[in-house]
Amino acid sequence: MAYDFAPLFRSAIGFDRLAQLVDTATQNPVSPSYPPYNIEKLSDAQYTLTMAVAGFGPDDIELTVQDNTLIVSGRVSDNAQGREMLYRGIATRAFERRFVLADHVVVEKADLTNGLLRIAVRQIMPEALKPRRIPISSGQAMAGSDASGDAPAPATGEMDGQIAARTTATPAPQPARQAA
Template sequence: MTYDFTPLFRSAIGFDRLATMAGNVANAQALPSYPPYNIEKTGETNYVLTMALAGFRPEDVDVVQEDNTLVVRGSVPENSRDREWLHRGIATRAFERRFVLADHTEIDRADLVNGLLSIAIRQLVPEAARPRRIPVRTEAMPAAPAETVQAA
């Protein structure tokens, strides 16, 4: 039997904590699918979240980092409300998408170009949390001095 954990990690950026995401299993089917997005790892600690936002302008979109959550909200563009549509195949409905960010994650920038919102994300791993290589030496460690205890 094979288990597909993809829904668990669709909105997680910068870490793979199965335990944190396990609580979302029941809600995985209820996750909204609009607007569609991609998450791409572009470097050791760099990611790009790309969302398809055809018809939205920069002033219609809010990108906010709240602690370890990236929130992207879109409001219906003003220019689309007063039109008479014969056919409307490009969805421009209001939305809110939330993405869980790993600790020490920073949003570098957000650009809306040709209907694609690209958000550059960087994980800043503190020096204390990085792996540290310990050199292995061939010399013996000095012996610890013996402790003397005086009887009263």
């Protein structure tokens, strides 16, 4: 199924990754169920991904981040050589799980304890995206522009003369006096 994002792209900038994300999600409608996992939100910017990987050691699991995708893959070497398995209830088959990461999300660390792989993920807000207050000045003309935006800005000396003329021609307001 293809979605038409043309109306969105007419009025938004930088959302082309959204179309790619939707296409990726619809390409693989049936995801594997092995190994089971949990995604826990610890705070607004912290998450923990926990995967049940019984039978896997730290050397059997590989974590890779590529193109905003966390790839968790596992492969156990066959240590049962010369042993006869009567029943195998612990699944040690190879697996690969992919998790799409939002922009500015980093994988901080991973820990394997008691058959649970815990992956700490944090969303880092870059300074350029944080809200910032822009100071507003008064009484100073901005270099390179004027109020109408049509005419080029006068040269620095000429502008200083105009500001001085405006300043001397307009007297400062006097505070109101109260009757005693």
